[in-house]
Amino acid sequence: MKLAEFVIExxxxxxxxxxxxxxxxxxxxxxxxxxxxxxxxxxxxIVAAIMKREELGSTGIGRGIAVPHTKxxxxxxxxxTIALASEGVEFQSLDGEDVFIMFLLISPPDRPGDHLRGLExxxxxxxxxxxxSFLRQSxxxxxxxxxxxxxxxxxx
Amino acid sequence: xxxxxxxxQDVTVKLENxxxxxxxxxxxxxxxxxxxxxxxxxxxQTVDAKSIFDLLTLRAPFGTILTLEVSGPGAAxxxxxxxxxxxxxxxxx
Numbered sequence: 001m002k003l004a005e006f007v008i009e010x011x012x013x014x015x016x017x018x019x020x021x022x023x024x025x026x027x028x029x030x031x032x033x034x035x036x037x038x039x040x041x042x043x044x045x046i047v048a049a050i051m052k053r054e055e056l057g058s059t060g061i062g063r064g065i066a067v068p069h070t071k072x073x074x075x076x077x078x079x080x081t082i083a084l085a086s087e088g089v090e091f092q093s094l095d096g097e098d099v100f101i102m103f104l105l106i107s108p109p110d111r112p113g114d115h116l117r118g119l120e121x122x123x124x125x126x127x128x129x130x131x132x133s134f135l136r137q138s139x140x141x142x143x144x145x146x147x148x149x150x151x152x153x154x155x156x
Numbered sequence: 157x158x159x160x161x162x163x164x165q166d167v168t169v170k171l172e173n174x175x176x177x178x179x180x181x182x183x184x185x186x187x188x189x190x191x192x193x194x195x196x197x198x199x200x201q202t203v204d205a206k207s208i209f210d211l212l213t214l215r216a217p218f219g220t221i222l223t224l225e226v227s228g229p230g231a232a233x234x235x236x237x238x239x240x241x242x243x244x245x246x247x248x249x
Contacts, residue, residue, distance in 0.1 A: 056178055057177075057178055057181050057182075059177060061177070061181070061208045061209070062208065063209075067177065069177070094181065094184070094185075094208070112172065112173040112174055112176075112217065112218075113174070113217055115173065115176065116173075116174045116175075116176060116215045116216075116217060117215060119176065119177060119212050119215075120212055120213050120214075120215035122212075123208075123209045123210075123212035123213050124209075124213050126209060127207075127209045127210070127213075
């Protein structure tokens, strides 16, 4: 699965400045609402579901990266957004370090395979130091999408 | 403790949602301090079980059979513990 197939350009946040994990998650969910990917009246419910998922174990998986996610019936295909936080966000990550790159995923409850494919795609690219470095330097959603397309096409 | 291995054992993913982020985290936590090597193989793909990024690239859905391969001091105990994790579906005691 290609990143550009499920990351929503209009919902990408390249200069997120927040003081908590929940604020970061809320900003990303709101951004997906503004981009027309989820209905605004589902936002609180989705944020709550993602925070409940975080209680099972942080999705801060190290290397300054977090992948908060949930299933929700309001989407009929996998959707995701990216937030970049140059100041870092305390995410109770596995390695104890702050998070600078967040991929937030929402997937339909009846399609676990899509969720796994999305996670696989994200993880495969985030293993690449160049990808992470270029991503953190991106200044606009357009820059991010161009990078995702380059990664999808193995042009990095 | 003498070095052991490599020891191999197959396990089946019995999680409804496949080997997603929570079980991958549990695996990396479980093997973090093991001084030897731990690989998990799926078909022709072999990943380092100490790397959550590697584990997530397995994309293993329900029913997938994975091969654990462990080498190093205490390999027998470690592989036993890993198999138990899969058997209990990564639920805490």
